[in-house]
Amino acid sequence: MIEARGVTVRYGEVVAVDRVDLTVDKGEIVGVIGPNGAGKTTLLECLEGLRRPDAGEIRVGGIDPRVDRDRMARIAGVQLQHSAYPPRASVDDVCRLFAGFYPDGAGYPELLEQFGLTSHRRKQVAKLSGGQQQRLSLALALLGRPDVVFLDELTTGLDPAARRVIWEELRRRNNDGLTILLTSHHMEEIEYLCDRVGILVKGRFVATGSPAELVREHAGGGDRLMLEGVAADTALRAELTALAGVSVTPAGNRLLVRAEDAGSRERVDGVLADRGIAARPLAASLEDVYLTLSEEQTHVH
Secondary structure, three states: OEEEEEEEEEEOOEEEEEEEEEEEOOOOEEEEEOOOOOOHHHHHHHHHOOOOOOEEEEEEOOEOOOOOHHHHHHHEEEEOOOOOOOOOOEHHHHHHHHHOOOOOOOOHHHHHHHOOOHHHOOOEHHHOOHHHHHHHHHHHHHOOOOOEEEEEOOOOOOOHHHHHHHHHHHHHHHHOOOEEEEEOOOHHHHHHHOOEEEEEEOOEEEEEEOHHHHHHHHOOOOEEEEEOOOOOOHHHHHHHHOOOOEEEEEEOOEEEEEEOOHHHHHHHHHHHHHHOOOOEEEOOOHHHHHHHHHHHHHHHO
16 A cells, blocks of 8 residues: 655755555555654655655555645545644534535544544634544544545543544544554554554664564563652662673662572572562563664764
8 A cells, every 4th residue: 555665855964764665455554663853754754645755666556646636635644743723613614624625525523423522522722632633633634535544643642442443443443444654652552453564764774563463572671660659769779780791770769670590680689678668560662662772872973
């Protein structure tokens, strides 16, 4: 459904997207993650046909998204990271406008119901909360019943309950054949939704694979432990930090402790036993992969 080869975008001497290759099969959900400034939005804008790359070739549903704009509009839906609407337009006004772009776009009341916006239909879009505007943008992206949808920062500003509703709606549509390419900073979202993930750092993919594959190959060895309610214990933190092969990171009122190997884990256990402190083990996650690979590449470059 999406095929990109050698996509490159430059801003003067800065290379924002550096010879990126990407394929997304029909019915897949693929996520692109990476630090701010990694090139995620620029890459999506090229795939959507909104930006011309300096080099490379792109096909979406077999067409060039910049050349055949009419067909691209029929097969693809787009949720931009930032959207602007007429300042006094209501939710209903905007939906009717967008519905007029599509032969079968009259089903927007159902979308508003699915995304919890029915009670806001007469409200001006400018007076919606950030999360409500995000849900409206997603509804508009799905209004034309597209074959593929591009979602940039899918659930930014949404509370956990609203985020879960969005995930379930997208999963349901994906089961019916919708292809999805998304960016997100929520690792739980990526793990829940995506069949494959690409980690983009400084304009290049540094790793790709399923969430499970990435965790298995790149999360790093050792053990992670969470210590509750001890962040203010400076003596404990200093004692743990002084141990070989151990790193300590504050997280609110907790400490995240990483032990590199069995020996360092044994030393951590000894300190905690002496103080009568219980530790909660943490399984490796996609967030560990993200942090490890983005930090490694930052140091390399």
